[in-house]
Amino acid sequence: TWQYHDFHLNTFRHTHADMARTSAVMSEFGRFYEQQYAVALFNSVRYEIEGGGNTQTQLLHRKDPLKNKSIFSGGLFQYLEESKKWRSRFLYVGDSYNISLYESKAVRVINCAGYRALTSMEEYLGLLNNSLSDTKAKAASAPFLKCPSQFPLILWHPYARHHYFCVMTEKEQKKWHAIFQDCVRHSNNGLSEECKVATPAFTDALRLYRQAKGHYGTWDMMCGNQAQILANLVMETLHPELKNLIVPRLKGKLQQRQRDWMLISDAVYRQVLSQTKTQHEALAQVCEVERPRLDSALRTDMDQIVTSKEHVSGKIRAFVLPRVEQLVRSKVQPYIHSILEALMEPTSRGFSEVRDILFRELVEVSKNTMNDSSSEKVGEHMDKISMLAFHPVKMQSCYEKMEALNLEGLQQRCDVSSPSVFIQRAQILMRQQMDNAVHTFEQLVHQSLDGHSGEDFCKTIQRCQDRVLKKYDYDSSTVRKKFFREALLQIIIPYMLKQLSPSCSPELPKYKELIFEDFSRFILVENIFEEVVLQSVSKDIMMAVKEAVVQRRHNLYRDSMVLTNSDPNLHLLGEDTIDWAGQIRGVKGERQGGEVANRKRRQIVSMIQLDGMPLLYESCQEVPEPGSPDSISEIRDLINPNALTLRNVRLEWKSHYRVADRASWQRIEVGVENS
Numbered sequence: 128t129w130q131y132h133d134f135h136l137n138t139f140r141h142t143h144a145d146m147a148r149t150s151a152v153m154s155e156f157g158r159f160y161e162q163q164y165a166v167a168l169f170n171s172v173r174y175e176i177e178g179g180g181n182t183q184t185q186l187l188h189r190k191d192p193l194k195n196k197s198i199f200s201g202g203l204f205q206y207l208e209e210s211k212k213w214r215s216r217f218l219y220v221g222d223s224y225n226i227s228l229y230e231s232k233a234v235r236v237i238n239c240a241g242y243r244a245l246t247s248m249e250e251y252l253g254l255l256n257n258s259l260s261d262t263k264a265k266a267a268s269a270p271f272l273k274c275p276s277q278f279p280l281i282l283w284h285p286y287a288r289h290h291y292f293c294v295m296t297e298k299e300q301k302k303w304h305a306i307f308q309d310c311v312r313h314s315n316n317g318l319s320e321e322c323k324v325a326t327p328a329f330t331d332a333l334r335l336y337r338q339a340k341g342h343y344g345t346w347d348m349m350c351g352n353q354a355q356i357l358a359n360l361v362m363e364t365l366h367p368e369l370k371n372l373i374v375p376r377l378k379g380k381l382q383q384r385q386r387d388w389m390l391i392s393d394a395v396y397r398q399v400l401s402q403t404k405t406q407h408e409a410l411a412q413v414c415e416v417e418r419p420r421l422d423s424a425l426r427t428d429m430d431q432i433v434t435s436k437e438h439v440s441g442k443i444r445a446f447v448l449p450r451v452e453q454l455v456r457s458k459v460q461p462y463i464h465s466i467l468e469a470l471m472e473p474t475s476r477g478f479s480e481v482r483d484i485l486f487r488e489l490v491e492v493s494k495n496t497m498n499d500s501s502s503e504k505v506g507e508h509m510d511k512i513s514m515l516a517f518h519p520v521k522m523q524s525c526y527e528k529m530e531a532l533n534l535e536g537l538q539q540r541c542d543v544s545s546p547s548v549f550i551q552r553a554q555i556l557m558r559q560q561m562d563n564a565v566h567t568f569e570q571l572v573h574q575s576l577d578g579h580s581g582e583d584f585c586k587t588i589q590r591c592q593d594r595v596l597k598k599y600d601y602d603s604s605t606v607r608k609k610f611f612r613e614a615l616l617q618i619i620i621p622y623m624l625k626q627l628s629p630s631c632s633p634e635l636p637k638y639k640e641l642i643f644e645d646f647s648r649f650i651l652v653e654n655i656f657e658e659v660v661l662q663s664v665s666k667d668i669m670m671a672v673k674e675a676v677v678q679r680r681h682n683l684y685r686d687s688m689v690l691t692n693s694d695p696n697l698h699l700l701g702e703d704t705i706d707w708a709g710q711i712r713g714v715k716g717e718r719q720g721g722e723v724a725n726r727k728r729r730q731i732v733s734m735i736q737l738d739g740m741p742l743l744y745e746s747c748q749e750v751p752e753p754g755s756p757d758s759i760s761e762i763r764d765l766i767n768p769n770a771l772t773l774r775n776v777r778l779e780w781k782s783h784y785r786v787a788d789r790a791s792w793q794r795i796e797v798g799v800e801n802s
Contacts, residue, residue: 145365145395149402152361157410159332162651164414165421167328169649172425173433184605185598186563187570193222196514197730199306203280203299206272206291208386213275213293220306224313237282237290240314240351241359244307245281246300248274254283255385280304285348286362286396289389302520309519312526312551317352324418325411329353333360335653338628343621344542345549353411354404361399369395425649436650439641443652444659447631451663454626459619459664462540463671469534470614471607474553475681477528478603481557484521485564485599488512489592497585502576505584509569514731516562525561526554534618541622549614556606564599568592604684608672615668616661623660631656 198220205216205228219227226237245251274293278300282290294300318326333356337346348359373391377384425432492508515521529550537543571591575584635652642650676683 145398146402148365149361149399150406153357153403153406153410156332156336156357156360157406159335160328160410161414162648163331163335163654164324164328165648166651166654167324167331168418168421169425169432170327171323172422173429176426176429184563185601186560186595187567188559188563189566192514192562192566193517196517197221198224198309198517198519200730201303203303204275204293206274206293211272216292220310224310226307226310238314238351238355239282239307239310240317240355241287241348242282242284242311242314244304244311245283246279246304248279248281251279251281251283280307282307286359286366286392288393301523305519305523308526309517309522312554315350315551316555317350317355325414328414329356331654336360338621338624342542343625345544345617345621347544347547349548353407354400357403357407358396358400361403362396365395365399366392421648424645428645431643432646432649435641435643435646436655439638439650439652440655440659442641443635443638443655446634447627447656447659448663450627450630451623451660454623455664455667458626459623460667463615463619463667466534466537466615466618467611467671467675469532470549470611471675471681473529473531474607474610476531477525477553477557478560478607479682480525480528481522481561482596482599482603484525485515485561486592486596488515489568489595493585493588493592496588505572505576509572512565513569515565516558517731522558522561525557529553529557537618541618542625543618548617552614553610556610560599560603560606563602564595567598568595571595600682601684604682607681608676608683611672611675612668615671616665619664619668620657620661623664624657627660 200217200219202215202217204213206213214230217229219229221227224239226239228235228237243254245254272291274291276293276295278294278297280292280294280300280303282292292303294303318329320326333349337343337360348363349356350359369391370388374384374388377387379387489512492512495508496505532546532550532553534543534546534549568591571594572588575587575591632653635656638652638655639647642652672683675681676685
């Protein structure tokens with residue numbers, strides 16, 4: 128596809144070079160991972176034996192909120208690079224947040240980790256022009272594709288293939304953009320917090336690997352699962368080297384060179400991703416096989432290992448502490464409060480917006496049940512708010528508040544590449560708190576359904592609403608304080624390590640002599656050094672957050688506060704999602720004396736209705752479960768309507784645009800023909 132014969136030879140050579148580079152990175156990372164796996168296992172077993180206090184939350188948490196749910200499905204136009212044409216496509220976003228593109232009988236899946244969702248060709252061209260450093264195109268110059276409308280949607284990735292879509296109205300664009308952003312946000316958060324050993328081992332190994340290369344601080348491309356993150360790690364150095372080698376050999380106009388370089392970059396990235404996936408799985412398997420032996424050794428000698436670690440920690444602390452305290456006084460303490468204020472303002476605005484949306488939705492439920500409090504009617508209203516936290520459009524205003532986070536000035540001083548890491552983390556916490564609040568409200572209402580009717584039930588709904596809002600305020604404060612502390616540590620600790628490592632790291636190996644050989648797998652002097660640095664600044668960070676609480680800023684509460692209406696038995700309620708829709712179908716089925724219809728996968732976001740226009744094709748209100756026998760055929764029917772249906776749709780649209788906008792009809796007629 129590159130049109131030049133010499134590219135084939137160069138590609139062959141670069142492919143072998145890429146494989147060698149990937150293997151070298153994975154080999155070095157593997158050494159860090161095996162070391163940190165033993166340390167993470169030690170920390171996990173020690174926590175299990177000694178126990179640790181977790182903050183008791185007021186709100187309930189559900190286990191699998193998206194069970195039997197889908198996020199969205201609908202139609203829009205996609206640009207196909209192979210044919211250089213726009214075609215109508217059916218998109219489905221399931222509970223995995225992967226985007227499934229249905230093209231006739233084929234399905235293409237897009238994992239959005241590492242992508243950015245753009246709505247402007249100017250912004251896209253700005254990013255694209257950075258890929259070719261030798262020449263620059265003006266923002267207004269013609270790109271290699273022309274959008275048939277003023278409402279593009281582009282998924283951009285620094286290494287992988289880009290995806291181009293467009294819609295016909297601004298309303299559609301905003302809705303799809305919110306959905307794409309949610310897919311990116313969820314996919315970026317690819318490391319499971321449930322894995323108490325593998326995940327900490329991976330993140331610590333990755334951090335130590337990058338620090339060994341001189342990269343401290345946050346990293347924008349820590350996105351997706353382990354294989355994707357490792358592929359980004361390889362591409363971080365490989366990509367610029369390939370660009371310097373290949374881009375000067377590209378020929379043709381700027382747009383053609385951009386297209387060719389994107390194809391090459393995507394091919395290399397897919398090759399690297401395939402390798403990192405295979406090699407990481409092998410590395411993880413080796414560690415899992417060795418885990419039982421390590422676990423047994425830990426449980427046998429835990430007391431001796433802890434004592435040995437404390438002894439070594441005391442020696443390293445005595446050596447490091449004078450330098451650390453000097454650095455904290457002169458370079459850290461003066462900036463803690465300003466960094467904290469920059470974090471608190473947008474974060475608290477976002478959580479406040481979550482509360483406002485929650486309040487409006489709960490009031491709406493209370494109003495709707497005032498006249499009709501039957502189980503069927505209550506179930507209908509509860510089913511509408513059940514997935515509120517996972518509705519990208521309704522939650523968008525909360526997320527936008529966090530987008531205002533500005534850490535300008537920290538990029539150079541503290542090696543903070545961008546605030547995106549903190550923005551996405553806060554947005555995920557907002558979604559979790561919204562879902563916890565809705566789930567708690569559901570459980571309380573469901574518990575109160577029996578034995579109440581009419582006005583009494585309406586008062587019960589209002590009492591449940593007040594209880595949930597108070598619990599949300601407390602949990603929101605707890606979650607935000609923890610987020611502030613962790614964000615400050617993520618910003619300050621790498622800066623301190625970068626300043627201290629040149630003078631302290633060369634002295635650390637001598638402390639290895641103090642560790643028994645049998646315990647050397649679980650006690651690493653590098654980890655102890657970082658723990659000492661962390662402990663030295665944690666007190667100042669805790670005091671800064673505590674001062675904000677004492678001053679009652681941003682509605683933060685004290686940790687010791689106990690709600691007067693705390694429910695000691697609330698946590699005995701279920702963790703599973705209440706199937707309101709199933710109960711409604713059950714009631715209707717009983718009334719009709721027949722079988723309840725087959726269960727369908729409920730869609731969270733409703734279809735996009737164009738004001739005053741008939742729909743070219745409708746988004747699915749309900750997508751059948753994969754297990755149902757007709758699911759595949761139903762989806763294919765959506766993609767390949769029969770000739771009569773296609774003819775009717777075409778005539779309907781043509782009739783509409785004859786009196787409205789013939790130019791718009793001409794732009795999308797091709798899409799109708801090929802859908």
